[in-house]
């Protein structure tokens with residue numbers, strides 16, 4: 059073992075990968091983690107099952123990171139989704155692929171992933187200091203790292219430091235945004251951390267009446283200051299405060315950014331995206347023909363889930379007791395518009411407390427993507443969610459944390475060995 063030393067701050071997905079891989083190069087590595095155990099966020103990931111990566115083509119991954127995906131090009135090509143699966147296989151974790159390419163441990167238990175990382179650290183002789191929160195990275199006047207100060211005031215000297223403190227979401231897991239303070243103090247720019255993959259609050263109260271209802275195969279479009287900015291197709295959910303579910307979570311990062319700039323944010327839901335306006339109009343005509351003597355409130359059963367019908371009828375402003383053969387062309391068209399453009403005003407997100415990831419973080423322009431080393435300070439490396447990179451759901455965030463952790467670990471070891 060060399061006398062060269064690396065300190066890794068943060069024992070999450072990125073920090074554990076970095077520490078083990080650096081130690082495997084023959085360098086002394088200390089991992090400091092402020093919680094009583096490493097990997098608290100991994101433990102709750104994927105609803106306790108841990109969607110560790112995605113089985114899709116790695117060459118397509120970049121597009122699943124809405125900001126700065128290109129920054130990951132090098133790390134994702136060196137530590138791919140297959141490498142992640144093979145890495146855990148070496149620690150007896152078998153995996154399976156589910157809907158949308160999501161990869162989970164066959165045991166449906168995230169604990170096996172945390173355990174594997176603990177064993178990886180042990181096998182490579184990483185010294186793990188738990189309940190040890192770091193407060194600063196120490197830098198000399200040549201802008202070179204020489205250690206880490208922990209909250210107790212003690213100093214751990216080192217030749218390189220890898221900061222892998224995660225984002226600021228789900229702070230109960232230990233990720234409280236400490237890395238952003240460390241970064242600012244060292245002169246790095248931090249792009250404002252905001253919640254991403256987060257449920258949205260609506261001004262309208264009617265979603266509350268539908269709480270628990272999941273809609274499949276719908277389209278949600280995001281409107282900022284009355285301009286359409288993005289759309290997603292798939293599944294969504296009504297909740298007691300507004301809307302959630304995969305397509306809403308994906309749109310939420312843009313909603314959160316617009317709300318932070320005090321812009322007007324709306325989501326419009328197309329309940330029948332497979333049909334054009336005309337096709338849906340004809341479909342309604344056919345249904346109304348079939349139910350010619352029925353009341354409006356009893357005429358939509360073939361078209362919509364039962365629980366949403368009273369809401370649609372109320373929002374249409376059309377008399378629910380009107381017999382359908384008395385509908386005017388205008389009324390039918392009004393109904394078609396409502397079904398394809400169901401509007402919701404977004405007044406907020408549920409915040410960092412419940413966001414799956416944090417958008418924003420250490421500005422990637424100041425980090426070398428092939429080594430994860432700071433462009434401002436020698437011997438300082440960044441990995442994981444603390445960086446200004448965030449992915450959509452599907453295993454992309456853990457994949458990015460593992461890959462950047464791997465890169466940072468290897469590069470930091472090379473750096474100290476070359477010193």
Ligand SMILES: Cc1cc2nc3c(=O)[nH]c(=O)nc-3n(C[C@H](O)[C@H](O)[C@H](O)COP(=O)(O)OP(=O)(O)OC[C@H]3O[C@@H](n4cnc5c(N)ncnc54)[C@H](O)[C@@H]3O)c2cc1C
Nearest residue numbers: 068070071072092103104109192224232442443453455456
């Ligand atoms: C509920 C939930 C479910 C998720 N599910 C998935 C999923 O299924 N698939 C997926 O790809 N992604 C998922 N994610 C996102 C994913 O878990 C994160 O993007 C990923 O864990 C980030 O890894 P990281 O190592 O950068 O940070 P983290 O995993 O957050 O680890 C950071 C570590 O640093 C420690 N730390 C922080 N500050 C200090 C300090 N000052 N000193 C010492 N230690 C410190 C923290 O305690 C923590 O252990 C989920 C997130 C949440 C919240």
